[in-house]
Amino acid sequence: MEGPSIFVLPVVxxxxxxxxxxxxxxxxxxxxxxRILAFIALFLLPVVAIAAGLSQQLQRSKSxxxxxxxxxxxxxxxxxxxxxxxxxxxAHFQNNRVPRDQACYTCHSDYTMYGGLTAxxxxxxxxxxxxxxxxxxxEDIKLYTAFNNxxxxxxxxxxxxxxxxxxxxxxxxxxxxxxxNTLSCMSSRCHDTIHDVGTLADATFWKEPK
Numbered sequence: 001m002e003g004p005s006i007f008v009l010p011v012v013x014x015x016x017x018x019x020x021x022x023x024x025x026x027x028x029x030x031x032x033x034x035r036i037l038a039f040i041a042l043f044l045l046p047v048v049a050i051a052a053g054l055s056q057q058l059q060r061s062k063s064x065x066x067x068x069x070x071x072x073x074x075x076x077x078x079x080x081x082x083x084x085x086x087x088x089x090x091a092h093f094q095n096n097r098v099p100r101d102q103a104c105y106t107c108h109s110d111y112t113m114y115g116g117l118t119a120x121x122x123x124x125x126x127x128x129x130x131x132x133x134x135x136x137x138x139e140d141i142k143l144y145t146a147f148n149n150x151x152x153x154x155x156x157x158x159x160x161x162x163x164x165x166x167x168x169x170x171x172x173x174x175x176x177x178x179x180x181n182t183l184s185c186m187s188s189r190c191h192d193t194i195h196d197v198g199t200l201a202d203a204t205f206w207k208e209p210k
Contacts, residue, residue, distance in 0.1 A: 011052065015045035061123055067104040070130050075138045075197040076104075083206040086193045088186075094206055097155070111154045139198045149181045 018041030021028070028034030060066055068077040080093040080103065089107065092098045098106040109119040122144065129135060156162040157179075167190070168175055177183035185191050 011045055011049045015041055015049060018045070058120060061120065062102050062105040064101055064103045064105075070126070072130075072135050072138055072141070075200055076141075076195050078200055078205070079195040079197055079203075081205045081207075082200070083204045084193075087196065088191050088194055090206075094208075107151065109151075110148070111151055146184070147186055149178055149183075149185050152185045153179065 018037060022034075022038050022041055029038050064077075067073060079087060080090050082090045085091045089103070092107070093100060093103050105119065109115045112118075162168065163175070168178070174183065178185060186194065
């Protein structure tokens with residue numbers, strides 16, 4: 001049982017017991033102590049339980065398993081195992097450059113003040129589309145906005161392998177353009193092979209040694 005559940009279930013149980021007590025002993029609410037007990041049982045504890053449960057589910061929504069639980073995202077999960085280092089998500093996933101259990105969230109959340117909130121709001125929209133909207137084909141799924149170099153630099157900036165790579169020194173001002181987001185990391189002939197789900201039929205896949 002996960003940590004938050006250990007907390008939520010006893011709170012729900014206690015709330016139910018106290019609510020039952022109030023229901024069978026309504027006369028308790030005639031005294032101040034009884035009214036406080038009713039407030040705790042019927043309002044405070046349910047609010048705490050709902051908040052804790054919501055927090056648990058929001059945390060779960062950051063998991064790779066959750067993101068890939070929709071059928072339309074299965075090919076994106078497969079692309080993480082393509083045996084080709086030119087596939088940027090695959091190279092990051094297979095080499096633990098991102099936490100595997102939160103791979104999607106790590107790369108697709110903006111590293112800004114409200115980046116996490118924005119990602120969760122978009123996630124709610126995805127859930128709505130999954131159950132009530134028109135589900136697109138995997139190859140038709142697009143980013144909301146162009147991928148900002150900021151998300152790449154959050155991890156790579158300052159790394160010797162990034163700064164000294166010959167591919168990042170093709171022009172004297174190349175790194176400056178990357179930092180200013182005027183030259184995308186995903187430009188043609190740079191890191192332009194991302195999930196590329198349309199080519200998976202011809203791909204070979206990596207199997208992690210046991």
